[in-house]
Amino acid sequence: MDPFESIKATFFQECEELLTDLESGLLAMEGGDKDAETINAVFRAVHSIKGGAGAFGLEELIRFAHVFETALDQIRSGVIEPTDEVVKILLRANDVLADHVQAARSDGAVEQSRSQAMLDELQALIGGDGGAMDAEEDEEDFGFVPVQMVVEEVPEESADPGAAPAASDVGEGERAWRIEFQPNPEMYTKANEAGLVLRELARLGRIEVEIDGAEVPPLDQLMAEHAYLRWNIRLVTDKDVAAIREVFEFVEDDCILTIVEETPAAAPAAAFEDEPPAVVPPADEFDPAALLARLTGEVGGGEAAPEAAEAAPESAPEPAPAPTAEAAPQPAAPAAEPQEMGVAGLIALAQKATAEVEQAPAPAAPAAAPKAAASGGSSAPAPQATIRVDLDRVDRLINAVGELVIQQAMLSQRVIESGLARSSAVALGLEDLELLTREIQDSVMAIRAQPVKSVFQRMPRLVREAADATGKKVRLVMEGENTEVDKTVIERLSDPITHMLRNAIDHGLEGPAEREMEGKPPEGTVRLAALHRGGRIVIEVSDDGRGINRERVRKIAVSKGLIAEDAVLSDEETDNLIFLPGFSTAETISDLSGRGVGMDVVKRSVVALGGRISISSEPGKGSKFTMSLPLTLAVLDGMVVTSAEQTLVAPLSNIVESLTPKADEVHFLGGGQDAVIRIRDTFVPLIDVGRALGFRDTPLNAADSVAILVESEGGGKAALLVDAIQGQRQVVIKSLEANYQHVDGVAAATILGDGRVALILDVDALVSTSRRKAAAPREKRMAV
Amino acid sequence: MTETQTLQGTGQRRELISFRIGEQEYCVDIMSVREIRGWTPATPLPRTPSYVKGVINLRGAVLPIIDLGARLGLETSAPTARHVIMVVKIGDRTLGLLVDAVSDIINLTEDMVQPTPDVACDQVKTFVKGLFALDGRMVSLIALDRVLPETEAEAA
Numbered sequence: 017m018d019p020f021e022s023i024k025a026t027f028f029q030e031c032e033e034l035l036t037d038l039e040s041g042l043l044a045m046e047g048g049d050k051d052a053e054t055i056n057a058v059f060r061a062v063h064s065i066k067g068g069a070g071a072f073g074l075e076e077l078i079r080f081a082h083v084f085e086t087a088l089d090q091i092r093s094g095v096i097e098p099t100d101e102v103v104k105i106l107l108r109a110n111d112v113l114a115d116h117v118q119a120a121r122s123d124g125a126v127e128q129s130r131s132q133a134m135l136d137e138l139q140a141l142i143g144g145d146g147g148a149m150d151a152e153e154d155e156e157d158f159g160f161v162p163v164q165m166v167v168e169e170v171p172e173e174s175a176d177p178g179a180a181p182a183a184s185d186v187g188e189g190e191r192a193w194r195i196e197f198q199p200n201p202e203m204y205t206k207a208n209e210a211g212l213v214l215r216e217l218a219r220l221g222r223i224e225v226e227i228d229g230a231e232v233p234p235l236d237q238l239m240a241e242h243a244y245l246r247w248n249i250r251l252v253t254d255k256d257v258a259a260i261r262e263v264f265e266f267v268e269d270d271c272i273l274t275i276v277e278e279t280p281a282a283a284p285a286a287a288f289e290d291e292p293p294a295v296v297p298p299a300d301e302f303d304p305a306a307l308l309a310r311l312t313g314e315v316g317g318g319e320a321a322p323e324a325a326e327a328a329p330e331s332a333p334e335p336a337p338a339p340t341a342e343a344a345p346q347p348a349a350p351a352a353e354p355q356e357m358g359v360a361g362l363i364a365l366a367q368k369a370t371a372e373v374e375q376a377p378a379p380a381a382p383a384a385a386p387k388a389a390a391s392g393g394s395s396a397p398a399p400q401a402t403i404r405v406d407l408d409r410v411d412r413l414i415n416a417v418g419e420l421v422i423q424q425a426m427l428s429q430r431v432i433e434s435g436l437a438r439s440s441a442v443a444l445g446l447e448d449l450e451l452l453t454r455e456i457q458d459s460v461m462a463i464r465a466q467p468v469k470s471v472f473q474r475m476p477r478l479v480r481e482a483a484d485a486t487g488k489k490v491r492l493v494m495e496g497e498n499t500e501v502d503k504t505v506i507e508r509l510s511d512p513i514t515h516m517l518r519n520a521i522d523h524g525l526e527g528p529a530e531r532e533m534e535g536k537p538p539e540g541t542v543r544l545a546a547l548h549r550g551g552r553i554v555i556e557v558s559d560d561g562r563g564i565n566r567e568r569v570r571k572i573a574v575s576k577g578l579i580a581e582d583a584v585l586s587d588e589e590t591d592n593l594i595f596l597p598g599f600s601t602a603e604t605i606s607d608l609s610g611r612g613v614g615m616d617v618v619k620r621s622v623v624a625l626g627g628r629i630s631i632s633s634e635p636g637k638g639s640k641f642t643m644s645l646p647l648t649l650a651v652l653d654g655m656v657v658t659s660a661e662q663t664l665v666a667p668l669s670n671i672v673e674s675l676t677p678k679a680d681e682v683h684f685l686g687g688g689q690d691a692v693i694r695i696r697d698t699f700v701p702l703i704d705v706g707r708a709l710g711f712r713d714t715p716l717n718a719a720d721s722v723a724i725l726v727e728s729e730g731g732g733k734a735a736l737l738v739d740a741i742q743g744q745r746q747v748v749i750k751s752l753e754a755n756y757q758h759v760d761g762v763a764a765a766t767i768l769g770d771g772r773v774a775l776i777l778d779v780d781a782l783v784s785t786s787r788r789k790a791a792a793p794r795e796k797r798m799a800v
Numbered sequence: 801m802t803e804t805q806t807l808q809g810t811g812q813r814r815e816l817i818s819f820r821i822g823e824q825e826y827c828v829d830i831m832s833v834r835e836i837r838g839w840t841p842a843t844p845l846p847r848t849p850s851y852v853k854g855v856i857n858l859r860g861a862v863l864p865i866i867d868l869g870a871r872l873g874l875e876t877s878a879p880t881a882r883h884v885i886m887v888v889k890i891g892d893r894t895l896g897l898l899v900d901a902v903s904d905i906i907n908l909t910e911d912m913v914q915p916t917p918d919v920a921c922d923q924v925k926t927f928v929k930g931l932f933a934l935d936g937r938m939v940s941l942i943a944l945d946r947v948l949p950e951t952e953a954e955a956a
Contacts, residue, residue, distance in 0.1 A: 419860025662844065709846030752845075755893045756855070756864040757948075759845050765855060765862045773843040773855045773862055 027068045029404070031117045034061040036473050039110055043476060046103045055098070058106075059088040065117065074120040080131060081116070083138045084109050090142060105141060109134055111477050190221065190254045192278035198246035203270035214247065216263045221253030250278070407503070410463055414650060417453075417460045418748045424453045425769040461648055465500040468546045468553070471509045472497045475544060478514060482521040489528050489539040490521055496546035501553045502648035508625055509555065509645070512618045516557040516641045517542060519615065524561035524639055534636065536560065552627075553647055558640035564633040566590045573599065591631045591639075595619040626652060626669040652749050654776065655724065656742040656768070660706030663774045665747055665766055666736065670779040672725040674741060677702075679719045691718070693735045695725060703782055704737045709761050728783040736782065749776065761785070816906045818939055819886065819899040821869040822876075825939045826899075827906060832888045832944055836902055839883040853879070853898060858887065865896040866947055873923040890944050897947070906939070908932060913941060 041058035066081035087106070090096045112126070112134040119126045195217075199210050214225055226248040232238065251260065257275060264273055428446055436443055472494050483490040501509075525531075525540035532538055545556045566587060573579045573593045585593075593599060597616040622629045626646045633639035646652070646669075654665035655674075681694045682702060691702040702723065706712040716737055723735040747766035750773075752759060763778035818827040842854030842865045851870035855862045865885060869876040885896040913930035929943040 415860065422857070422860055711844065711846065750860075750862045752855070752862060752864075755862060755895055756845075756852075759848065761846055765843075767857045767860065767862075771857050772841075773857050775843065775845070 024072055027072065028117065028121045031065055031068065031121075034065050035110070035114050035117065036469075037061045038113075039107075039473065039476060042103060042107050042110055045098055046100070046107065050098055052092075055088070055092050059085065059092050062088055062113070065113070069120065072120075076126060076131075077113075077116045077120045080113060080135065083135055083142070084113060087138045087141050096141060102141065105137055107476075107480060109138055111480070114477070190252050193249075193251045193253065193257070193260060194274075194276045194278050195249040195251060195260065196246065196272070196274045197249060197264070198272040199243050199267065200270045200272070201241060201243045203267050204243060206270060208267045208270070210245070210247070213263060213267060214249070217249065217251060217260070220255050220259060220263070221251055223252075224250040226250075246272075405463075410460075414460050414464065417457050418650070421453055421457055421748065422767045422769075422771070424449055426771040429769050429771075461502065461650070462500075464503045464648070466503050466506055467498045467500050468506060468509065468555075469497040471506055471513060472544065472546070474510065475513065475517060478517060479521065479542065482518055486522055486525075487527065488521060488525050490525060491539050491541045492517075493541060493543045494545070495543065499546040499548060499553060501546075501645070502650065504649040505553070505625065505645055505647065508621065512622050512629075512643060513544065513555060513557065515615075515618045516643075517544065520557055520559040520561070520639075520641075524559035524563075526562050548647075549644065552644045554642060554644045556640060556642050558638060560638040563635040563637055563639050564591050564594070564631070565635070569593050588632070591633050594631070595629065623669070625649065626667060628669065650749060651746050652766075652776065654745060654747050654766070656745050656747075656774070657705075657722075657724070657738040658740050658742060659709075659738040660711035662706070662709075662711055663742070663768060663772070664705065664738070665745075665774050665776045666724060666726065666779065667763070667776065668744065670726045670728065672727050672733070674722060674724045675735075677718045677721070677723045677735070677737075682718045693718070693723060695735065698733075700725070701734045701783075702737055703734055705777070705782070706739070708782055708785065726779045726783065728780040732783050734779075734783040736777075736779070747774075747776070812910045814908055814910065816908065816941070817886070817902060818904045818906050818934075819884070819902045821872070821900050822874055824874065825903065825934075825937055826868075826942050827939050828886070828888065828942050828944055830905060832890065834887040834889055834894065837885050837887065839879045839881055839885055839898065856885075856896065858894070858896070861894065863887065863894060863896050865898055867898045868942075868947065869899070871947055872927055873921070888944060890948065893948070895948070906934065916940075 038058055038061035041054050041061065044054050045058070062081055062085045066078055066085055069077040069081060084106075087096065087109070091098050091102070096102060112131055115126050116131070118124070197210070197213070199208075203210075214223075217223060228246045228248060229244065231246070232244040238244075253260070257277075260275055261268070264271070267273075424446075428450065431443055431446055475494065476492055479490055479492040520542050521540075525542070526534065526536075528538035531540065541560050543556070543558045545558075547554050547556075569590055570579075570585070570593070573590075573596070574581050576599065578593065578596050578599060579585065594615045595618075599616065619629050622643050622645065626649070627643055629641065629643040631639060631641050652665075653668040655668055655671055657664050657666060675695070677693055683692050683694065683699070684690065685692060691704075692699040693702040702718065704716050706716060716739070718737060721737050721739055722741050723737050724741070725733060725735050727733050745768075747768070750765045750767060752762060752765050759775075761778050761781050762775045763781075764776045765773050766776055768774050815830040816827040817830050817833050818825055820826075840856055842856045844854040845852060845864075848854075851867045853865040853867050855864050857863070867876055867879070879898055882901075884899055884902055886899060886902065887894060887896050912932050914932060915930055916925050916928045917931075924940075927943055927946050928940045930941045932939055932941070
C-alpha cells in the first residue's frame with residue numbers, strides 16, 4: 017500500500033473509534049449526563065474527524081463535520097441548551113456523519129437530501145447560516161501551507177489577561193517568581209522533558225505558564241531535532257529559590273534559565289499584555305501535555321487558531337475546566353513514518369511536540385502518543401498500549417499453534433504407547449509441555465478475542481431508525497459490551513442481533529398509546545446483553561412489549577401446515593414455532609423486519625455457527641431471545657464416534673441425546689430400506705452413518721449399535737446410527753476445501769490425538785439427504 | 801535416488817523428478833514437489849472417486865492423497881509401507897501423490913520432450929504432457945494440474 021493510503025486507512029480506523037466515542041458521549045448526554053467533560057469529548061471527536069478529513073481533502077465530510085462541530089461548540093459554550101430534543105438531533109447528525117465517513121472511505125456518496133436535511137436541522141439549531149459561511153472559509157485553511165506559529169488566546173483561559181496576577185494573589189509568606197525557561201536541544205536528547213519539569217514546578221505553588229513559540233520557524237524550515245519552545249512562568253510559592261532551582265537541577269546545564277523574584281513594580285500586566293498567555297490552571301489540573309497538544313493543534317490543524325480566537329470571547333470569563341486539547345491533529349497520529357508523508361513538515365512538528373510531551377522517540381508509541389495528547393484533560397483514562405496486526409498473521413499463528421497442540425497430543429500418546437512409566441522424566445516433561453501448550457493456545461485465541469462492542473455499537477443507530485420507522489418510542493439498554501469472543505464469531509453476530517432487535521421493536525413492543533393503556537411507560541425498553549456462560553457466549557435480546565401471542569402463533573402454524581390441528585404443544589413449544597421455516601407472524605409485511613427473512617433465517621445462521629437460539633415469553637410482559645454461541649469457530653465441541661471402522665466427529669451442537677435402540681423400536685418403511693426409529697412417541701428417520709457415507713454396504717444391526725438423536729439447522733430431527741461412541745472432545749476444525757474440495761456429508765476434518773485425520777459430520781446434509789429419500793410426511797409436520 | 805543425470809540438448813533447462821508406478825516411469829517438475837514421505841494409512845473420504853485414497857495429516861494440514869496409478873488407469877494394488885507419497889503443490893493446493901517409488905532427478909531441456917503420440921488412449925493423453933527417452937527407457941511427463949477430480953480442476 018502506498019504510504020499515503022496507509023495513513024488514510026489509519027485515519028479511517030481512527031474515525032471509527034472517534035465515532036464510537038462520539039456516539040457513546042451523545043448517548044451519555046441523552047441519559048442526562050450534561051458534564052462539561054462529556055460535551056468536550058463529543059466536541060473533540062467531531063473536531064478530530066474534521067481535522068483529519070481536512071488533511072485528506074474530503075470536502076463533503078468536512079462541510080458536514082464543520083456544521084456539526086459548530087453546533088456542538090455552541091452547546092459547549094452554553095449558547096444552546098442540550099435538551100432531549102437537541103441531543104436527539106445530534107444523535108441523528110452522528111448517524112449522518114458516520115455515513116459521510118463511510119462514503120469517504122469507499123469513495124461513495126452520501127444521500128444528498130438526507131445530509132442536507134440534517135445540515136438544515138443543525139443550522140436551525142445554531143441559528144442562522146453562519147456555520148456554512150465558516151465552512152467555506154475553513155476549506156481554504158486546510159491546504160498545507162506552512163503556517164507561521166501564532167500563539168493565540170485560547171478559549172479555556174481562566175482569566176482576563178489584563179486583570180492577570182495582581183499582587184494580592186501573593187499570600188502571606190509567599191513570593192512571586194518569574195522564571196524563563198528555554199531548553200536547548202541537548203536537554204531533550206538527554207531524555208529530559210520540559211513537561212515534567214513544568215509539572216514538578218507546579219507542585220511548588222500556584223503557577224501560570226506561558227508558552228512562547230515565537231521562534232518556531234515556518235514548517236519548511238523546521239528541524240525536528242531542534243528545540244524552539246520557551247516558557248515564561250510565573251510562580252507564586254512559599255518555597256525559596258533553592259527549591260525552585262532544585263526542580264531544574266537535571267536540566268540546568270542544558271537550558272537557559274532565569275529566575276527573578278517579582279517585585280510589585282515590575283508587575284504582571286505589562287509583561288503579559290502583548291502576548292496574552294495561555295494560562296493553565298494551577299496545581300493538580302495543570303497539564304503541560306495538553307498545553308503542548310494545543311500548541312501542536314494550532315500549527316497542525318491550521319484552522320484551530322482563528323477558531324479558538326472566535327470562541328474566546330464567550331468562554332473567557334468562565335472558570336476554566338481542565339485544559340482540553342481539542343486541536344491535536346488526529347491525522348498526525350501515524351507520525352512514526354513522517355518521512356513517508358507528503359506533509360512531512362507538519363508531522364515533524366507534531367512529532368517534535370509529541371516528543372516534547374512524551375519524550376519517547378515517536379516510533380516507540382506511534383499511535384498512542386498523539387492520542388494521549390489529544391485526549392487532553394488529566395481526567396482522561398490512560399489509553400492501553402495496543403498494536404494493530406494483520407489478521408492474516410494472527411491466523412497463521414493460530415494455525416501453527418493448532419498444529420503444535422496436535423503434535424503434542426500425538427507425542428503424549430506415543431509415549432504412553434511406548435510403555436514409559438508415568439513418573440518417568442519424559443512423561444513428566446511432557447506433562448509440563450502440555451500445560452504450556454494449552455496456555456499458548458489460550459493466549460493465542462485471546463489475541464483474536466474481541467469485545468462484542470464492535471457489533472453492539474452499531475445497534476443504537478439501528479434501534480433509532482427502527483423506532484422512527486415504526487413510530488414507537490424505544491430505549492435501548494446494552495449490557496456486557498466488553499464480553500470477548502473470537503473475531504470470526506463477532507463478524508457473524510451482527511445479522512442475527514440486527515434481526516432480533518428489529519423483530520423486538522416491530523413485533524414485540526407496542527405503540528406509545530397502547531403501552532399507556534396497558535399502564536406501561538410510553539417508552540419501550542429493549543435490552544441487549546452479552547455474557548459468558550459455560551464456555552459459550554450468550555446474547556440476549558429482550559423487550560418489555562406484549563409478548564408472543566400464542567393463540568395467533570398456533571393458528572398460523574396450523575394454517576401453514578406446520579403442526580397438526582390437534583397437536584398438543586407446551587407454551588415453550590408454541591413460542592419456538594416462530595423459528596420454523598415458512599413461519600412469519602407479520603400479516604402485512606412491514607418495511608422493517610419484513611425483508612423476506614424470518615426468524616427461521618436467524619435460527620439457521622445461529623445454528624450454522626454451532627449455536628442455539630431459544631425464546632421465552634410472557635404475555636403482556638415481553639419476550640426474550642437467547643442465543644448461545646461457541647466462543648470460537650476454530651474449535652468445535654464434538655462427539656467422537658466410530659462407524660464402519662472410521663472415526664468420525666459429530667458436532668455437539670447438533671446432538672440432542674444418545675440412546676441404544678431396541679430392536680422393536682426400529683421400523684422399516686415400504687421396501688424395507690428406509691428405517692425409522694421410535695423415540696418416545698415420535699418416529700424419526702434412522703440414518704446408518706457408515707452406509708450413508710458409503711463406507712460399507714451391509715446394514716448395521718440397530719440393536720448392536722448406538723443411535724444419536726440429532727437436530728439439523730432446519731429443525732428436522734434424525735437418529736444417526738453408529739457402531740460406538742468414544743467420547744466427547746474439543747477438536748480443531750480443519751478445512752477439507754483448502755487442499756481438496758467439498759465432500760457431501762462432511763463438514764470439515766480434524767486431527768485426533770493419534771495424528772490421524774477424522775472427518776466431522778455434516779449433520780444437516782446427512783439429515784436432508786435422508787429426508788429427500790424418505791420424504792416422510794410425518795417428519796414435515798413434526799412438533800418442535 | 802541415484803546420481804543426477806544430465807541429458808544433452810538446447811532450450812530451457814528443467815529439473816524433473818522421476819518416479820515409478822508399476823513398470824512405467826513418469827516424472828514431474830521438481831519445483832512442484834514439496835517433500836517425499838512414506839505411505840501412512842489415509843482416512844477415506846465418502847463418495848469420492850476410487851483414485852482418491854483419502855486424507856492424511858501433514859503437520860496439521862489435511863492432505864488429500866491421489867493414487868496416481870489409479871488416476872492414470874493402471875492396475876494398482878493396496879498401498880504398503882514401501883509406497884511413497886510425493887507431496888506436490890498445484891496452484892494453491894497441496895496434495896499427495898501415491899507412487900511406487902521415486903527414482904531419479906533428471907536434467908533436461910524443453911526441446912527433448914516429444915508430444916504424446918496419437919496411439920495413447922484418452923486417459924493417458926489427458927495426464928501425459930509429453931515423453932522423452934532416458935537410457936533407452938521411456939519417461940512420461942505428467943500434467944499435474946489435471947490429476948485432481950474434474951470438477952475441481954475446472955474450478956481451480
